[in-house]
Amino acid sequence: MFRFAAISALALTVASSAYAESFRWAGTTDPQTMDPHAVNSAPVLGFLNNVYEGLVRRGKDMAVQPALATAWEPIGEGEGWRFTLRQGVKFHDGSDFTAEDVLFSYERASSEASDTRSWFAPVSGVNVVDDYTVDILTSAPNPLFPSSIANWMIMDKGWTEANNAARPDKENGNYATLNVNGTGAFMLKDRQPGLTTTLAPFAGWWDEAEHNITEATFTPIDNPATSVAALLSGDVDMINPVPIQDAARVDERDGTKVIRGVEARVIMLGFGHEADTLKYGAMAGKPNPFQDVRVREAVAKAINVDAILKTIMRGSAESVSQLVTPAMSGYSDANADRPAYDVEGAKALLAEAGYADGFSFGLKCPNNRYLNDEAVCQAVTGMLARVGITAELEAMPVQNYWPELRADNFDMYLLGWSPGTFDHEHPVRFLVSTPNAEKKLGSWNFGGFSDARVDELLPMIQSEIDAEKRQGMVDEVTAIYQNAHAYVPMYVQPLVWGTRDNIALTQRPDNFFILRWVTVN
Amino acid sequence: MLSYIIRRVFQSVLVLLIVGLVAFAMFTFIGDPIDNMLGQERTQEDVERLRERLGLDQPFVVQYVKFIISAAQGNFGVSYEQGRPVADILAERAPATLELAAVSGLFALSLGIVLGVFTAIRRNGFAANLIMGTSLIGVSLPTFLIGILLIYVFSVELDWLPSFGRGETVQIGGWTTGFLTGSGLRALILPAITLGLYQMTLIMRLVRSEMLEVLRQDYVRFARARGLSERAVTFRHALKNTMVPVITVTGLQLGSIIAFAIITETVFQWPGVGLLFINAVQFVDIPVMAAYLMLISLMFVAINLAVDLLYVAIDPRLRT
Numbered sequence: 001m002f003r004f005a006a007i008s009a010l011a012l013t014v015a016s017s018a019y020a021e022s023f024r025w026a027g028t029t030d031p032q033t034m035d036p037h038a039v040n041s042a043p044v045l046g047f048l049n050n051v052y053e054g055l056v057r058r059g060k061d062m063a064v065q066p067a068l069a070t071a072w073e074p075i076g077e078g079e080g081w082r083f084t085l086r087q088g089v090k091f092h093d094g095s096d097f098t099a100e101d102v103l104f105s106y107e108r109a110s111s112e113a114s115d116t117r118s119w120f121a122p123v124s125g126v127n128v129v130d131d132y133t134v135d136i137l138t139s140a141p142n143p144l145f146p147s148s149i150a151n152w153m154i155m156d157k158g159w160t161e162a163n164n165a166a167r168p169d170k171e172n173g174n175y176a177t178l179n180v181n182g183t184g185a186f187m188l189k190d191r192q193p194g195l196t197t198t199l200a201p202f203a204g205w206w207d208e209a210e211h212n213i214t215e216a217t218f219t220p221i222d223n224p225a226t227s228v229a230a231l232l233s234g235d236v237d238m239i240n241p242v243p244i245q246d247a248a249r250v251d252e253r254d255g256t257k258v259i260r261g262v263e264a265r266v267i268m269l270g271f272g273h274e275a276d277t278l279k280y281g282a283m284a285g286k287p288n289p290f291q292d293v294r295v296r297e298a299v300a301k302a303i304n305v306d307a308i309l310k311t312i313m314r315g316s317a318e319s320v321s322q323l324v325t326p327a328m329s330g331y332s333d334a335n336a337d338r339p340a341y342d343v344e345g346a347k348a349l350l351a352e353a354g355y356a357d358g359f360s361f362g363l364k365c366p367n368n369r370y371l372n373d374e375a376v377c378q379a380v381t382g383m384l385a386r387v388g389i390t391a392e393l394e395a396m397p398v399q400n401y402w403p404e405l406r407a408d409n410f411d412m413y414l415l416g417w418s419p420g421t422f423d424h425e426h427p428v429r430f431l432v433s434t435p436n437a438e439k440k441l442g443s444w445n446f447g448g449f450s451d452a453r454v455d456e457l458l459p460m461i462q463s464e465i466d467a468e469k470r471q472g473m474v475d476e477v478t479a480i481y482q483n484a485h486a487y488v489p490m491y492v493q494p495l496v497w498g499t500r501d502n503i504a505l506t507q508r509p510d511n512f513f514i515l516r517w518v519t520v521n
Numbered sequence: 522m523l524s525y526i527i528r529r530v531f532q533s534v535l536v537l538l539i540v541g542l543v544a545f546a547m548f549t550f551i552g553d554p555i556d557n558m559l560g561q562e563r564t565q566e567d568v569e570r571l572r573e574r575l576g577l578d579q580p581f582v583v584q585y586v587k588f589i590i591s592a593a594q595g596n597f598g599v600s601y602e603q604g605r606p607v608a609d610i611l612a613e614r615a616p617a618t619l620e621l622a623a624v625s626g627l628f629a630l631s632l633g634i635v636l637g638v639f640t641a642i643r644r645n646g647f648a649a650n651l652i653m654g655t656s657l658i659g660v661s662l663p664t665f666l667i668g669i670l671l672i673y674v675f676s677v678e679l680d681w682l683p684s685f686g687r688g689e690t691v692q693i694g695g696w697t698t699g700f701l702t703g704s705g706l707r708a709l710i711l712p713a714i715t716l717g718l719y720q721m722t723l724i725m726r727l728v729r730s731e732m733l734e735v736l737r738q739d740y741v742r743f744a745r746a747r748g749l750s751e752r753a754v755t756f757r758h759a760l761k762n763t764m765v766p767v768i769t770v771t772g773l774q775l776g777s778i779i780a781f782a783i784i785t786e787t788v789f790q791w792p793g794v795g796l797l798f799i800n801a802v803q804f805v806d807i808p809v810m811a812a813y814l815m816l817i818s819l820m821f822v823a824i825n826l827a828v829d830l831l832y833v834a835i836d837p838r839l840r841t
Contacts, residue, residue, distance in 0.1 A: 030800075032602050040560025118562040170558065171574070173604030193603045193610075194800060195792045219686065221790045222800065225669050226685050230790075233676040233684040368803075399552025399805045406568070420561060430562075440564050 025238040030220035036153035038168035046512035052153035052182035078141025104157035242498040265418040274448030280362020296485035298349040316494035323427035330424025358388030361411035369398040545585035554805035598808035618793030625717030637728025659722035668788035685790035731763035
């Protein structure tokens with residue numbers, strides 16, 4: 001037995017030296033498709049950022065940089081944007097990148113079958129001026145447009161049409177679901193859906209390579225204990241995420257380290273604003289106390305965010321006062337204060353609102369969506385109990401959770417929001433605007449918060465070119481939703497990645513793993 | 522005879538249909554795939570349109586009947602998650618599960634018999650008692666704990682074996698095999714032990730008790746009296762006669778090795794159908810879940826049917 005083990009150990013060292021220049025990483029979710037226009041989800045777009053590129057891209061600090069476009073400027077008085085394209089860019093199959101590909105990718109990404117078409121709602125048309133100039137026209141002035149399309153990836157018209165993939169097909173799949181022909185730093189070498197995906201550097205890439213990877217393999221590992229073991233045993237070089245409770249162990253061990261950061265995702269509590277009565281708990285059917293702003297403020301004061309961060313997040317997260325983090329555009333310090341933790345103050349507010357004896361209600365919470373989400377809800381329940389209100393916590397898997405929220409089955413709920421555009425306008429549009437299916441507003445505003453002034457300001461924010469004026473309006477909206485305690489923003493979710501000691505990489509707040517910033521030492 | 526077979530086949534089909542119905546009834550509780558399929562920026566309209574297109578707005582009985590009709594034509598539908606035919610995905614994943622099941626079955630059978638015989642003939646020896654004692658672990662520890670324990674000892678601390686996956690595989694026609702590469706074989710060791718440990722202890726205890734029974738028989742005593750070597754007595758005469766129940770149990774256990782590979786596959790990220798099923802549950806990938814459950818129940822029903830028919834062949838009283 002021992003001789004056998006010694007032999008296999010020897011064989012392993014021989015085998016692993018052959019992998020020295022390759023890089024292996026693991027995450028929880030496999031990108032479900034290789035088609036950049038089929039699914040608008042972080043695992044897909046994050047992964048495809050390594051193989052496809054947009055006209056613009058985001059740098060290490062999330063700032064917008066030129067990518068396939070070298071420059072862009074507004075047309076006239078805000079009728080749209082003119083993009084000057086980079087010359088000499090090749091797709092992985094060797095064909096040239098031109099304006100036709102941009103037009104084609106616009107048509108494809110904004111088509112009925114595409115999940116990304118909401119990005120193009122402000123766009124009224126795309127004109128090819130010449131081979132390397134494209135005009136993208138917008139129906140109203142749209143200062144944020146260039147930064148809102150960093151994930152709009154350009155596909156090769158010829159390749160896509162030749163392979164009958166001119167439109168994305170999410171339900172039945174097509175050639176582009178499994179194959180890639182992008183302009184990005186890496187090419188798809190092998191794709192086994194749900195198992196492994198292998199990338200190789202693209203020799204003809206237009207930009208200078210920062211990385212030293214010769215081959216990169218991604219494996220989805222679902223079980224957190226397995227992925228930690230895979231990192232500790234050296235079977236993978238990087239995992240995302242490291243369970244918070246394992247982070248210290250990974251850090252202390254020789255050969256591995258933890259890289260911490262904060263994600264763009266704000267975790268908050270939401271209320272049923274529209275519901276006239278409570279739906280859960282002993283007082284179901286009674287008038288809904290959360291319609292009273294004093295009660296909502298009491299909740300905000302009752303929650304000791306610092307304690308949650310210290311115990312449940314083990315110090316990895318940061319508290320937050322708004323629906324965006326300071327790293328996002330549209331954030332300003334004008335509304336940086338969050339309600340102080342104040343049990344007596346909360347009790348006084350409840351007494352003033354007529355709830356001196358407290359009340360009970362239902363708190364809905366996911367248990368597999370955000371880091372330690374159920375534990376956070378349990379802590380919230382405990383903290384609310386200290387001011388005399390009883391939350392009946394019901395935690396459930398996320399696949400059951402969203403249908404419950406959509407059906408308004410909650411009195412209070414937990415929500416995390418990561419703004420896709422990295423701008424404050426995004427959460428205002430989705431979470432604070434009065435729900436309006438026709439205008440596609442407030443689609444995640446489950447509680448039905450509504451404020452006429454916010455609804456009035458949002459279109460103005462969307463089209464204001466002057467940065468200072470725009471920030472003034474954003475600050476006004478922020479003050480409105482803060483004073484109304486429409487939500488109780490608690491903290492920014494931490495990013496906890498684990499790597500081998502010899503890996504250098506950059507962690508971006510959108511939790512995208514960008515392979516071209518990885519070096520193996 | 523013929524009517525008996527027809528009746529049994531008919532009952533088996535009925536069982537299959539009921540399993541499918543129960544499965545579809547349960548799918549209504551495990552959530553909604555829509556939010557996994559649409560991004561953050563979906564509208565209510567998108568949600569409703571997709572529900573309608575997938576037929577999720579219909580009662581589960583209607584969904585089930587549709588599934589059965591197309592499944593009967595060999596079409597298991599398209600995976601919600603991967604956008605590919607479920608039949609293709611299952612065919613891709615099946616070799617991993619079958620190879621793992623074969624190796625762990627072999628491991629359980631061979632080691633189970635050897636240890637069973639050993640503990641029977643050295644009934645009161647220290648080693649035999651130790652083996653019997655530790656075998657309790659195999660029966661009582663949950664599979665995922667054994668798996669994680671093995672990973673931590675042999676992958677993380679000793680760094681002898683890979684912690685997850687199947688290693689390198691070789692493609693032979695439509696079949697991928699891990700038997701032909703060093704890393705593939707090494708990757709098999711820990712999952713096969715994890716999956717087979719319970720069956721191994723089961724077989725060991727079965728062989729031991731059967732052996733103890735047989736060793737008391739007169740013909741063993743006569744064999745000894747004839748002056749045959751202890752080895753010949755044990756292996757040629759005693760062991761052979763313990764094999765009938767062992768083979769029956771092993772055959773029946775093979776089904777559960779395949780079906781219960783789910784946990785082992787999850788712990789080791791083993792790319793088989795069990796892992797596929799777990800991922801499908803998380804994504805609410807109804808076509809994949811339905812096809813997997815139907816195939817597993819088909820397997821169990823087929824094994825049971827085969828056993829029943831074998832009894833008929835063996836026992837003349839049933840042939841009326």
